Amino acid sequence: MTVDYLGGNANLTQVRNPFSYEKIEQVSRDISTSWLTLDEITNQINNWGDESQDGYLTDLEVAVRMAIEDYLGMAIFPIQYRVYYGNFGQSGTTVSLDLPAASEGSVGITINSVAYYNASVPSVLTTITSSTYQYDPTGNKIILNTVPSDISNQISNPFVVTYTNNPSFIAQYPVVKQAGLLLLTHLYNNRSNTSEMKLKNIPYGVDALLRPYKKLVM
Numbered sequence: 001m002t003v004d005y006l007g008g009n010a011n012l013t014q015v016r017n018p019f020s021y022e023k024i025e026q027v028s029r030d031i032s033t034s035w036l037t038l039d040e041i042t043n044q045i046n047n048w049g050d051e052s053q054d055g056y057l058t059d060l061e062v063a064v065r066m067a068i069e070d071y072l073g074m075a076i077f078p079i080q081y082r083v084y085y086g087n088f089g090q091s092g093t094t095v096s097l098d099l100p101a102a103s104e105g106s107v108g109i110t111i112n113s114v115a116y117y118n119a120s121v122p123s124v125l126t127t128i129t130s131s132t133y134q135y136d137p138t139g140n141k142i143i144l145n146t147v148p149s150d151i152s153n154q155i156s157n158p159f160v161v162t163y164t165n166n167p168s169f170i171a172q173y174p175v176v177k178q179a180g181l182l183l184l185t186h187l188y189n190n191r192s193n194t195s196e197m198k199l200k201n202i203p204y205g206v207d208a209l210l211r212p213y214k215k216l217v218m
Helices: 038-044 054-072 175-191 196-200 202-213
Strands: 021-029 079-083 093-096 108-118 124-129 133-134 143-146 157-165
Touching: 038 054, 038 175, 054 175, 054 202, 093 157, 108 133, 108 143, 175 202
Parallel strands: none
Antiparallel strands: 021 079, 079 157, 093 143, 108 124, 108 157, 133 143
């Protein structure tokens, strides 16, 4: 996350801090919809005709999908986040609030709300009208036209952004789905093994298939 101090003077130099958001929390996440079909799974593990494990395999598939979402930093199904920022500008200045993650593609992000805690006692979370900010997809950040004059000086992180990381088209690539099937097979074959080392020993093929789609963190 980066913050720019632009101020009212056009000649001011931008100062960027890549770690200036203070906290991020997951608000909602789909933990029921299947990404890999049951037919794909049973074919992968050679479990034809045995429906006794369908419930377990369905739950395992969701766990695999979530693990791949977290590893790649993308959404296979929508994931909503809430991010908290300190007040890095003075009233009337322009501030940029970078978002921690975004899926690939033009529909990567939906901004649900931008808000701030005002200076009343007790402080009230106040929604900022969408006409006073814009989302910059090239930098994955929100550009807030002006810091509200009544922003709280007492709240540690008065800016709050809620956004949805929308599904990435990469999730439907055969190579990514094959990595999902390989990871599921590994976890299925080691389902009775509680050894941390064994569970962390993910097959090289999974990482090799996913690595080209893992974002670089600068």
